[in-house]
Amino acid sequence: MQKSSRRNAGIAAAAVSAEAPTSPKLDHARLDHASMSDIAHALADGRVTATALVKAYLARIEAYDRDGPKLNAVRALNPDALAIAGRFDGVKPSAKRPLAGIPILVKDNIATGDAQPTTAGSLALEGARARDDATLVKLLRDAGAVILGKANLTEFSNMLAIDMPSGYSSLGGQVKNPYAPALADDHGIPVVSPGGSSAGSAVAVAAGLCAASIGTETSGSLLFPASQNGLVTVKPTVGLISRAGIVPIAHSQDTAGPMTRTVRDAALLLNVLAAKDPLDPATQKQRRPANYTAGLTRDAMKGARIGVPSDPADPLNDCFYGKLPPKSAKLMAEAIQVLEDLGALIVRASMPTLGWIGGPGTTMAVLNRNLLSRHKGTVARPPVVFLYELKYDLNLYLRDWATNTDIKTMTDIVAFNEANADRALRFGQDNFLAAEMTRGDLSEREYKSARAMDLLSAKTRGMDAYVNGHKLDAVLFPGAYGAAIAARAGYPSVMVPGGLVSGTDDGKDTPDYPFGVTFAGRAWSEHKLLRLAYAYEQASAKRKPLPGLPAP
Structure with a gap:
């Protein structure tokens, strides 16, 4: 990692901290609602210490994650967290260490070269450690963050089995x-999903179990849990944040991203995390501003051209908005009105490319043997790119990063799971079995063809054609409905809370739960998307404190 990149990111984050409005007094009873920026101000003013913060979060984890509703968002705690926090008592967030003393959770597919295992939620990797910190963890530590622990996740980021429930892992529950x-x-x-594979990362922030968290996404695993838990997230351009040290699915689409309570907090974390890394070639093409929080103003939406891929004159092609449940549709209509009131020009036009996604040669037929699935015995069609890259990338991670384990290849994982099926295979491992059938070297023509088709449909004829053709600053998607098209293109998305909905697609009554609004754009447009999201966030004020989890 280049030292100059780290230094510039830190200076930018600290500069923004000084520009931010004075925060209200931090109330320990409202840790579930305090922004990371509020916490940084409280640390800088000496109104709280890093040790006190860690103890307060540990108390909430004990009360709500281990006891009470037993949210099960935190898979394991860092045994060194209090000791690390103690070293930051009296250290104020600064240009050198903008996150000094701030407790952050990382998803348990992100390597830490300490006493914490890195397991991806798999019993096969129970106790497995990493040779070193993932690059993003090094950047967090250099910025002063206290790594509080590892967040639970969907096992192997939801690539083990067909129809595995979001947020389930055989190791973490x-x-x-x-x-x-x-x-x-x-x-x-x-009944109400906690969201995609970064479920634990999202729930932990929503429930006030940490100041912020880091999740990962291949297609929807940041956006869906952020939507379901009322959070802000950035699914970055592939290559903005180094993937070195992250248990992979598919390098074509994998990325990490922040989970926060505000747009400003997400921008602050991007200032720290967006850096070139010789261990990840994708970062060498990176383009980023000096400061992601510059231009976060309430009038940033004025004059912006926002695409809404929903044309009333073309209802049969209304794939993103046409099938929304009534409450979600009403919420999106309100969001569009907010954007218009802020001075945005709304461009309504269908995005025909959706018909290409999952088209010829891009999916593989896999028999669903998951006994708990409503679709057991039918053929599922996961992406070819995921299955082929999974074996190749996972074997590289196990070779280069994993220690303290006898598991050396995907073949070893499959064999372990079969030998421990009663504990490890509640939902099967059909995707892993399909991936095992590939050569594992990405030499197959079907893989190369599928990747080319993904880029043609999602990038060339998808986002590029849509954004360029309508001269758009961003595309507005409901919830995580646009995750696949942006992810396959490797393009960024920023999600902001959009309000509350209730009920399920099959008619079950539920309490109110969140639904997000997503701004997506072309490669390296995170800064523009953050500015637009900030303007919407400030005007709509849709994020509400989670009910029912008072101070323990």
């Missing part, structure tokens, strides 16, 4: 959505 933690079906699967 089931993450619950904090807005409806008691609602579950007969198998203990949440």
